Amino acid sequence: MRNVTYIRALNEAIAEEMKRDEAVFVIGEDVADCGGVFGVTAGMMKRFGRERVRQTPISEAAFTGLAVGAAMAGLRPICEIMYVDFATTCMDQILNQAAKLRYMSGGQVTVPLVIRTQQGGGTCEAAQHSQNLEAIFAHVPGMKVAMPSTPYDAKGLLKSAIRDHNPVIFLEHKLLYETKGEMPREEYLVPLGEADVKREGTDVTVVATSLMVLRALEAAETLAGEVSIEVIDLRTLVPLDFEAIAASVRKTGRLVVAQEAWTSGGFGGEIVRRVCEECFDALVAPPKVVGSADVPMPFSPGLEQAVLPDADAIVDAVRAVA
Amino acid sequence: MQIAQDDLRRMLRLMHTIRSFELTAQTLFREGLAVGQFLGALHSYEGEEAVAVGVCAHLRDDDCVFSSHRGHGHSIAKGADVRAMMAELLGRESGISRGRGGSMHMFAPEIGLMGGNGIVGGGTPLALGPAFAAQYRGTDQVSVCFFGDGAASQGVFHECLNLASLWKLPVIYVCENNLWAATTPICDGWPVADLAPRAESFGMAGVAVDGNDLLAVYEAAGEAVGRAREGVGPTLIEAKTYRHRPHCMVIPEHRPEDELADWHARDPIARLEGHLLREGAISDVELADLVTEVEAELQAAADFARESASPDAATFADYLWA
Ligand SMILES: Cc1ncc(C[n+]2csc(CCOP(=O)(O)OP(=O)(O)O)c2C)c(N)n1
Numbered sequence: 131m132r133n134v135t136y137i138r139a140l141n142e143a144i145a146e147e148m149k150r151d152e153a154v155f156v157i158g159e160d161v162a163d164c165g166g167v168f169g170v171t172a173g174m175m176k177r178f179g180r181e182r183v184r185q186t187p188i189s190e191a192a193f194t195g196l197a198v199g200a201a202m203a204g205l206r207p208i209c210e211i212m213y214v215d216f217a218t219t220c221m222d223q224i225l226n227q228a229a230k231l232r233y234m235s236g237g238q239v240t241v242p243l244v245i246r247t248q249q250g251g252g253t254c255e256a257a258q259h260s261q262n263l264e265a266i267f268a269h270v271p272g273m274k275v276a277m278p279s280t281p282y283d284a285k286g287l288l289k290s291a292i293r294d295h296n297p298v299i300f301l302e303h304k305l306l307y308e309t310k311g312e313m314p315r316e317e318y319l320v321p322l323g324e325a326d327v328k329r330e331g332t333d334v335t336v337v338a339t340s341l342m343v344l345r346a347l348e349a350a351e352t353l354a355g356e357v358s359i360e361v362i363d364l365r366t367l368v369p370l371d372f373e374a375i376a377a378s379v380r381k382t383g384r385l386v387v388a389q390e391a392w393t394s395g396g397f398g399g400e401i402v403r404r405v406c407e408e409c410f411d412a413l414v415a416p417p418k419v420v421g422s423a424d425v426p427m428p429f430s431p432g433l434e435q436a437v438l439p440d441a442d443a444i445v446d447a448v449r450a451v452a
Numbered sequence: 453m454q455i456a457q458d459d460l461r462r463m464l465r466l467m468h469t470i471r472s473f474e475l476t477a478q479t480l481f482r483e484g485l486a487v488g489q490f491l492g493a494l495h496s497y498e499g500e501e502a503v504a505v506g507v508c509a510h511l512r513d514d515d516c517v518f519s520s521h522r523g524h525g526h527s528i529a530k531g532a533d534v535r536a537m538m539a540e541l542l543g544r545e546s547g548i549s550r551g552r553g554g555s556m557h558m559f560a561p562e563i564g565l566m567g568g569n570g571i572v573g574g575g576t577p578l579a580l581g582p583a584f585a586a587q588y589r590g591t592d593q594v595s596v597c598f599f600g601d602g603a604a605s606q607g608v609f610h611e612c613l614n615l616a617s618l619w620k621l622p623v624i625y626v627c628e629n630n631l632w633a634a635t636t637p638i639c640d641g642w643p644v645a646d647l648a649p650r651a652e653s654f655g656m657a658g659v660a661v662d663g664n665d666l667l668a669v670y671e672a673a674g675e676a677v678g679r680a681r682e683g684v685g686p687t688l689i690e691a692k693t694y695r696h697r698p699h700c701m702v703i704p705e706h707r708p709e710d711e712l713a714d715w716h717a718r719d720p721i722a723r724l725e726g727h728l729l730r731e732g733a734i735s736d737v738e739l740a741d742l743v744t745e746v747e748a749e750l751q752a753a754a755d756f757a758r759e760s761a762s763p764d765a766a767t768f769a770d771y772l773w774a
Contacts, residue, residue, distance in 0.1 A: 163706060164635040187605035187641040188572050188633055216571065219606070254492035254543070256554045258570030425772050428763075429554030430543030431489060436765040 131314060137307045139281035140170045140246075143288035144208060146317065148178050151206060154292060157184040157193055158210030158246075166210055168248065168307055194220040194245070198228045198297075201243040206292060214249035214263050214301065228297040229272030244291045248302040250341060250390055251438050257426035260434075262391035264339070267299045268367040268400075274298040274322055275367040279343035281311035283365055286320025294322060303341045303390075323369030327378070331360035334448050335378040335385050337401055339364050342388040342420075342439070349444035357452045367397055375401060376409050383414035384451045388444050393421035415451040420444050455670060457733040463509055463666060464728065465742055467501040467721050470525045472750040473534055474498045474697075477524065477541055477555075480754060481701055484542075491541065492554050497525035499664075499696035502720035503628050504529035506669025507596060507689075510677040516564045516582040518575035518597045521556045522628075522695070523568030526598050531563045538753040544760035551763050552771060572633075573606030575599060576625070580612060583623035583680075594622045594680040602633025604647055613688065617656035622680035624673070627690045628663065634699045635706045651688040663691030664720040667727070693720075 134142075148154045156171055156178075162185035165172030175183045186193040190211060197207035211217045217224060224245065231239045251260035268275045274296055278284040284302070291298040328343055329350050336359050338346040343363045350359040360378050364371065379385050385405055387398035398419035405417060423437045474496045484491045497504070500522075508517065508529035519526040527537060532548060540547030541555055548558045549567075559567040566582070569575045579597035586593040603609060604627055616623050627647050631638045638645075651658025657679065661672045669691055676687035694715035698705045705712075728734040734742075 159633075160635045164703070167634065167703065185636055185640055187636070188602040189605045189607065191607050219571065219573075219608075254490055254554065256492060256552075256557055256570065258556070258574075259493070423768055425769050428543075428552045428768055429492060429540075429549075429557070430547075430551035430763050431491075432762045432765050433543070433551065433768045436768045 131312045133310050134281050134313050135307065136281045136284050136302070136309050136311070137168065137170055139285035139313060140288055140302070141172060143285045143292070144171060144174065145177065147289055147292040148174070148182060153204065154206045154208065155182040155184065156208045156210065157186060157197055159186055159188055159212055161185055161210050167212055168304070170246070171210070190216055190220040191223060194223040195227065197243055198223055198231070198241060201241045201297070202231065202239055206242050208244045208246060208292060211245060211247040213259050214247045215258050215261050217245070217247055217263070224267070224273070224299070225270045229270050232296070233272060240295050241297045242295045243297045244288070244300055245297070246300045246302065248304045250303040250305060251422070251427050251434060252305050254429060254431055254434060256429040260427035262389070262422070264301055264367055265391060265395065265397045268397055272297065273368060275301065276322060276365065277301045277340040277367065278365060279306065279340050279363050281309065282313050283320055283326070283363070285313065286318055287322065287365060290319050290322050298322070301340065305341055309344070320365065322366045323371055324365065325371035325374035326363045326365055327360065327374070328363045329359065329361040331358040331382070333358040333382055333384065334452055335360050335362060335375070335382045336388055336444065336448065337362045337364060337375055337385065338388040339367070340390065342390055345439070345441045346388050346444055348441035349448060352441065352445050353448060357448055359448060372404055375405065379405055379409045380412045383412055385413070385417040386420060386444065386447045386451060387417070388420045388439065390439060391421055392424045393419055394424050396421055418447045418451055420447045455667070459509065460724070460728060460733060463505045464721070464724050464734070465746060466505045466529055467666070467724065468743055468746045469534060469749070470501045470504065470528050471498055471721060472746050473524055473528060473537065476538065476750045476754050478701070480538070480541055480757065493521065494555050494701045495522040495699065496695065496697040497522055499715065499719070500628055500630060500693045501525055502666040502669050502724070503626065503663045503691045503693055504598065506666050507624070507626055507673040509670055510673050511564065511594070511596065513563045515593050516566050516579070516595045518566050518579040518595070519568040520575060520599050520603065521568060521570060521572065522600065523556065523558060527558045527560070527565055530565045532558065532560050532565055534750060535753040535756045538757040539760045542757045542760070543762060544757060545763045546756070546760040550771070573599065573603040573608055576603065576606070576609045576612045579623050579625070580616060580621055583616070583621035584619070586622055587619070592681045594624060594677055596624045596626060598626045598628060600633060601627060601629040601631065601638055601647065602636070602641060605641055613651065613654040613656065616686040617654045620683065620685040622683065623686045624676045624680055625686065625688045627688070628693055629690050630693050630695045632695070632699070632707060634703065646690065648688060648690040656685060657687040658690070659687065660690045660692065663693030664718045664723060666720060666724045
């Protein structure tokens, strides 16, 4: 076992898959010379050359569209969009094109594409650099959506995403990049569509994604001895491992969903819908969703912290349902 | 073109104000870091002062400016209060956007400052709007959009030139070609060296100027604004310039040392000072006084910012709806 950062884990996943398969290439802004502004593709240019690490102009629509088309032509692009906020400038390529091509073609066309991007707040970057947009991608059928919370999951999921025959949007979190975690030396994969129980418990189920998994684990520590929390890390929203959620809720009878995205209209509401439809009999308290306040992210640090959900917000929600 | 000496001195002062603002902002940023507070992205305009000042000198308060992520210079040149701008950098309630926007989102619509932008190219289509409104109402306001060479690679920019020229909108697109987009050199962004000639393919005026020469920028902008006010149509100005600092506070310098030295030698402030001294339009003593006054003004602005109160955390939902 080794202890590596989330960035390093992603970097290894990309390098291993590029080595394994010539069809895999990286495309995006600033990805070659500085290895991406967060350093995820550091060293790739040296190792694989500029032909496979394609640094683009600031033309998200063009290079994302190119990646979709290259995937149709049998390549396996890993397309980096620097911030998820900028993906809004190429939503046509992602949602109208990539997500629908296979279906519209009656299964004749495949789009083995990974779009890597990062999201989330907490860095005082204000409203156009702090969003969490996973619900938009998950809402549109045809996109797989991954949201790893640990270096281990990040590496294993990214390798699976690159090998997957469908478009996958891979949502990293900017505050997770420097976090460290254990990782085996041997190669491994984490399949898309398998949730992970990050902490077992008996009283309340907390379903979380990305950075909120860490916050949920903090909340579980805080409440240890008072309420026993089971933390379920979804790892992917699409495919959704609903069975893992249902099994836990049938055991605890209580549900809190923790997401950093806005509380209203988010994926948390979708989980509550499924639980109400399919596990209503098991519930002994109304479920709760913990998320950001429904406002664009303010710049001012104090306001930003007031808007973002923290471990205390999860503690409060757990106490409210327990 | 004859420019009154008073006007030139005023413009020199504005250029010094911009430079001094940037230096002071960097101090505040470092003060923040020292106490563990990261104040988001900070993009310095040092080196490009002649562009904003030379263009905005022709604008009235009812003319609009759409700025970029590198927007402090545009804001100051358009007449924004440096105290309120400085307070914005610290996220204070007294900030120009009440602490909600930060460095990239400074707004003062009463003087036609329609905000910076976190999205590269985000301002280009918006700038069409006030130009359209003037045409619609039969008034003579103009609209100016500042953007970088990187932004010129966005598809939407080309849509804007097409529409602006088609409808003869009173809009002026000012490209600050500083040869770099984050860590990407212009040769990896454009297949040609110049932007201005591309205007011709849209049937509109395009002109390239030395963006470090205040007099040249002033003259080109004067013609463009005149054309727009008279209803002749839009202009694309390409100002060749250079930023003195790395892309932002957290990205290390990537550019070759000799290129940096070369451009420092063409500093727009030193150049205008040389001109004014030679013409006898300013004396050494007056120049020294001007710099001292500006620095004192910026120190006062920094103190104002530090002493201003942060927004009450309970007000995070204010200003969402009209
Ligand atoms: C749509 C979008 N893509 C990427 C970015 C990230 N980004 C911010 S500034 C920048 C470089 C911009 O270069 P340029 O337009 O030349 O302006 P300069 O920074 O040189 O003034 C990049 C890539 C962004 N903010 N928005």
